[in-house]
Every structure is written in structure tokens, then in C-alpha cells.
Amino acid sequence: MRLHRNLVFATIDSLHLIFNEEKQADKVLKNTLKRDKRWGSRDRSFIAETTYDIVRWKRLYAEIAEVKEPFSRPNLFRLFTVWATLNGIKIPDWPQFEDTPTRRIKGKFDEFSKIRKLRESIPDWLDELGVKELGKKWDGEISALNQLADVVLRVNPLKATVKQVQNELLDNDIRTEAIKNVPHALKLKERANVFTTDAFKNGWFEVQDASSQKVAQFLKPEPGMRIIDACAGAGGKTLHIAALMENKGQVVAMDLYENKLTELKRRARRNGAHNIETRVIDSSKAIKKLIGKADKVLLDAPCSGLGVLKRNPDSKWKLQPEFLERIKNTQQEILTSYSRMVKPGGQLVYATCSILPSENKEQVNLFLTSEAGKDFTFVKDENIMPSTSGFDGFYMALLEKTK
Numbered sequence: 428m429r430l431h432r433n434l435v436f437a438t439i440d441s442l443h444l445i446f447n448e449e450k451q452a453d454k455v456l457k458n459t460l461k462r463d464k465r466w467g468s469r470d471r472s473f474i475a476e477t478t479y480d481i482v483r484w485k486r487l488y489a490e491i492a493e494v495k496e497p498f499s500r501p502n503l504f505r506l507f508t509v510w511a512t513l514n515g516i517k518i519p520d521w522p523q524f525e526d527t528p529t530r531r532i533k534g535k536f537d538e539f540s541k542i543r544k545l546r547e548s549i550p551d552w553l554d555e556l557g558v559k560e561l562g563k564k565w566d567g568e569i570s571a572l573n574q575l576a577d578v579v580l581r582v583n584p585l586k587a588t589v590k591q592v593q594n595e596l597l598d599n600d601i602r603t604e605a606i607k608n609v610p611h612a613l614k615l616k617e618r619a620n621v622f623t624t625d626a627f628k629n630g631w632f633e634v635q636d637a638s639s640q641k642v643a644q645f646l647k648p649e650p651g652m653r654i655i656d657a658c659a660g661a662g663g664k665t666l667h668i669a670a671l672m673e674n675k676g677q678v679v680a681m682d683l684y685e686n687k688l689t690e691l692k693r694r695a696r697r698n699g700a701h702n703i704e705t706r707v708i709d710s711s712k713a714i715k716k717l718i719g720k721a722d723k724v725l726l727d728a729p730c731s732g733l734g735v736l737k738r739n740p741d742s743k744w745k746l747q748p749e750f751l752e753r754i755k756n757t758q759q760e761i762l763t764s765y766s767r768m769v770k771p772g773g774q775l776v777y778a779t780c781s782i783l784p785s786e787n788k789e790q791v792n793l794f795l796t797s798e799a800g801k802d803f804t805f806v807k808d809e810n811i812m813p814s815t816s817g818f819d820g821f822y823m824a825l826l827e828k829t830k
């Protein structure tokens with residue numbers, strides 16, 4: 428592979444914004460990729476994938492390059508040099524790459540590969556937490572979470588069948604394959620931009636990881652039910668629920684943030700989902716009005732996001748232990764307050780995209796032994812681990828309210 432100056436510079440500029448100005452990687456890349464209309468899909472992939480790779484391996488590469496944050500521009504080039512060397516890419520003779528110590532880079536890589544927190548490129552505190560919560564399993568999970576995520580689609584049965592989506596994408600040279608036990612999922616065989624296809628624009632599918640698709644399946648929505656998705660965000664799971672209900676009955680999609688619900692409504696129109704009502708949670712009244720009113724409630728709670736680290740590698744560096752403590756309190760508050768919306772005999776699903784027991788099973792157990800949880804019984808739960816599933820890490824628990 429030959430390195431092109433403007434693509435390397437665009438990567439370095441993106442890294443500067445992500446590392447030194449704490450900007451979100453996906454937003455930075457969205458802007459960077461707008462910079463030059465002449466860039467083709469390969470150029471864009473180079474910038475995006477290289478930037479994400481260097482974000483993912485920041486600690487390891489910084490230790491190898493012997494550079495510290497905040498990274499000066501020459502130091503960002505040193506990180507880039509480590510990336511290129513370890514990926515077997517020939518370093519060009521530009522002034523920025525003078526005296527690249529190729530052998531030393533490879534030697535240090537071998538040396539650091541023996542130390543998990545360096546090999547997996549994670550902060551000390553996260554490594555300690557992983558061991559505390561998952562013991563021996565942590566090794567395999569953090570390694571799986573450092574792999575590049577697959578692109579998975581969820582076919583929208585309100586608009587198309589799986590076969591129709593597969594054929595339509597094939598006409599665009601995009602090959603897909605089915606995923607066992609996830610009936611509406613299609614995995615891309617090679618990465619491609621699916622957002623420019625007519626099939627996407629017409630609402631035939633959404634991009635949604637296979638593990639995330641299992642949450643609505645686990646909830647088992649039925650046509651005619653009233654379902655509350657209380658942490659709906661931009662509606663990834665709301666749209667799935669609406670589709671499984673065949674547009675019959677009602678989905679109430681709630682969130683603290685109006686802008687997320689606005690995006691949800693836009694997506695619902697594209698999906699042809701007509702049974703969704705959005706409600707902003709602007710006071711406790713929003714919840715009180717719905718006490719005892721739902722056949723099923725989904726609590727897709729805010730969490731550490733550790734299960735989706737492959738997709739958001741920059742959260743390794745943004746996540747803080749204090750945030751984790753705060754979010755656990757929020758999870759328990761959400762369980763305590765929002766569970767009241769389940770009607771007698773109804774069901775509650777608590778889900779997170781975390782792999783930590785303290786955000787998952789332990790939260791459910793705490794709730795079940797609390798005053799608020801006394802009317803609920805535990806039915807079943809499922810831990811989806813990245814190492815065994817190959818997809819994102821997720822947790823889901825099904826509880827039932829006594830009649």
C-alpha cells in the first residue's frame with residue numbers, strides 16, 4: 428500500500444481533534460470526510476479505519492513511540508509510524524517520517540504484548556475493573572472488544588423481506604449473509620457504505636448489531652399490545668418493536684432528550700412505523716401518567732457501553748470510574764421508578780450494552796430485593812459476550828409483575 432499525503436494529513440488532523448480536543452471520533456470523521464469531494468470510497472475508508480485503529484491502540488502505540496499526551500503534531504506522526512510499521516506498510520521518505528526506528532518498534536511491540544493492559548491498550552483502572560468483575564473471562568472479552576465490528580443490518584419487515592434486501596444490495600455489489608437465531612439480521616461480507624442505497628433510503632433496513640436485535644426479540648412484543656420503551660434514544664429498538672407488532676397496538680417511546688426523539692420520529696417515517704408515540708421525560712409526571720398502563724416495558728438503560736467498545740473505541744479513553752458509579756445509581760433509579768408503568772401480569776425487560784455484572788445481574792438482584800421490586804419475579808436473563816457471540820456485548824433480563 429502506498430501512503431497518500433492528503434489522506435495521511437487528514438488522519439493526523441482527525442487524531443489531533445479526538446485526542447487533544449476531546450472531540451467524539453464519529454463526529455470528527457464525519458467532518459473530515461466532507462473535506463475533499465474527490466476522495467473515493469477507498470480513500471474515505473483509509474482515513475476512517477486508520478483513525479479508528481490508532482484511537483483503539485492509543486496506549487500501546489504511545490508506549491511504543493515513547494510519546495505522551497497532549498500529542499504534538501510530530502508525536503501524532505510517531506503514532507502513525509507505529510501503526511504503519513506494525514501493519515507492514517512502507518514508510519515514505521517524507522520529512523515527517525525521518526529516522527523511523529522500524530526494528531525498535533517491532534521489538535517493543537513483542538515486549539509489550541506480554542502485558543495485558545498494554546497489549547489490549549486500556550487504562551489501568553479498566554483492566555483492574557475487568558478482572559474484578561469477570562475474573563479469567565476478562566482476557567478473552569477485552570481481546571474480542573478490540574476487534575473491528577462487523578456491519579449488521581436489521582431488515583424492516585414492514586417494508587421488505589430479507590431476500591428482497593439481499594437482492595437489492597447485491598445489485599449494488601454489496602454481499603450479505605444471514606445470522607443464525609437472528610431472523611432479520613444480515614451481515615455484510617465486506618464493509619460498504621449502505622446509507623447511500625435506495626433500499627436504506629426507502630426504510631427497508633436499519634444498521635443494528637445482531638446482539639442489539641436480540642433485545643426486542645427477548646421482549647416478545649405482540650400486535651395490539653401497549654409497549655413502553657422508556658430509554659428509547661433515537662429508537663434503534665423502538666423501530667424493531669414497532670415492526671414486530673406489525674404496526675398494531677402502541678409503542679410509547681420515551682427519553683430525557685427531545686432531540687433524540689425527534690431523530691426517532693424521522694426514522695419511524697422512513698421505516699413506515701405508524702404506531703409510535705414519543706414522550707419527553709421532562710418531569711416525574713411523564714412517568715406517573717403511565718403507571719400500570721403497559722403490557723410490557725423495555726428499560727434499555729444508560730450504561731458504561733463496555734459491550735460496544737469495538738464500535739466506540741474512543742470510549743476507552745473517555746470513560747471514567749466516577750461516571751460508572753453515577754450511571755449505576757441511575758440504572759437503579761430507572762428500575763425503581765419506571766417499573767411502575769408495568770401493569771399487573773405485565774413484563775419488564777432490563778437491558779444494557781455492558782458486560783459488567785455490576786451493571787447487569789447485580790442491578791436486577793438489587794431491584795428484586797427492594798421495596799419497588801417486591802411485585803416482580805425473575806423469569807430469565809441472557810448475557811451475550813463478545814468473545815463467544817462475535818458481536819456486541821449485551822445483557823437482558825425478563826421480569827414479570829404479579830397479577
Ligand SMILES: C[S@@+](CC[C@H](N)C(=O)[O-])C[C@H]1O[C@@H](n2cnc3c(N)ncnc32)[C@H](O)[C@@H]1O
Pocket residue numbers: 657658659660661662663664665681682683684687708727728729730757761
Ligand atoms: C442505551 S441508550 C438507548 C438506546 C436506544 N434504546 C436504541 O436502541 O437505540 C440509553 C438512553 O437512555 C436515555 N436516558 C438516560 N437517562 C435516562 C433517564 N433517567 N430516563 C430515561 N432515559 C434516560 C439516554 O438519553 C439514552 O438515549
